[in-house]
Amino acid sequence: MTRVLITRPHPGAGETAARILALGHEPVVAPLFExxxxxxxxxxxxxxxxxxxxxxxxxxxxxxxxxxxxxxxxxxxxxxxxxxxxxxxxxxxxxxxxxxxxxxxxxxxxxxxxxxxxxxxxxxxxxxxxxxxxxxxxxxGASLHGWTDEERETARGADVALVYSPRGGEALAAALGAGRSNVRLAAISRNAASAAGDGWAARAVAARPEEDALFAAAKLLCEKQADKAPLTRTG
Structure with a gap:
């Protein structure tokens, strides 16, 4: 079961978590903003x-x-x-x-x-x-929600992280630090991926700025990981 990190604020985080669960994966909900x-x-x-x-x-x-x-x-x-x-x-x-x-x-x-x-x-x-x-x-307004040490460690244990905005990408990279090297990043746009920077296990960008396309990018990351093939995709 793939552990999918959901960083978007509530109530969207809960909606996404329900969709991830219905797809047979484990949602890890850790909003970065309020x-x-x-x-x-x-x-x-x-x-x-x-x-x-x-x-x-x-x-x-x-x-x-x-x-x-x-x-x-x-x-x-x-x-x-x-x-x-x-x-x-x-x-x-x-x-x-x-x-x-x-x-x-x-x-x-x-x-x-x-x-x-x-x-x-x-x-x-x-x-x-x-x-x-x-x-x-x-x-x-969206204020930054600081993670506890426990939340940060839980987030670092995710297989794939979903990023919905450039600010979210920047905040996630800062929150995970070097721990992001084991996390695959699925970003909703090129700007969001760029803001998240390098150092991820792999990256993929959604073909459109929509959650279905973001899920497709995350699925691609999982498939490539299963094949043990390196992946860096920017669109």
Missing amino acids: ITARQWAAPAAMPDAVMFTSAAAPREGGPAMASFLALPCFCVGARTAAAARLAGFTDVRAPDVDDGGALLAAIAAAGKVSVLHLCGLEIAGYAPPPGLRLDRRVVY
Whole structure:
């Protein structure tokens, strides 16, 4: 049974753990961050669209999102899109893009001229393409959750670690230290893999920024390990 380290915050960590268990593997839940909603003020002018680059944003956006639920809502990844629908957005679109920069380009290509980005406190500074006005509002913060020594040792005993963001990759590498040399890393994006750095037993990057693709990358790592073949894959 493969031990799969899940570092994403709750409630997503619990959802992923249930999926891992259903696939016949052992989930090792050790969140690196804690999510906290933040108060935010809606812009005075109505945008043409809303965008999300993480599932936490629609979950934590709260009542202030009510005025925007009927707007076109652009998301990175299927899980973020599902969270947006659950929050009440009725026109949810998930273009085949890897990050916020590509999503902004897709929004501009759709003919929108203004977009409201509801996001976390720490986010990559994607610049909008010419002609697209971008208004960012921080709706949640993710604070680092320090592991106990016991949690760190348990994490080092995992076979595969799942990483969902660049900040998560950086934090996981720091938390495991040299102990990551025995852990295989499955990252949801190239940026997340890059932030995690080198020193892993092997690495694989999801073909798309979605959990199903991340699981496929983790499965590839397990298959290569079974074959005793070295693997470093970046996409």
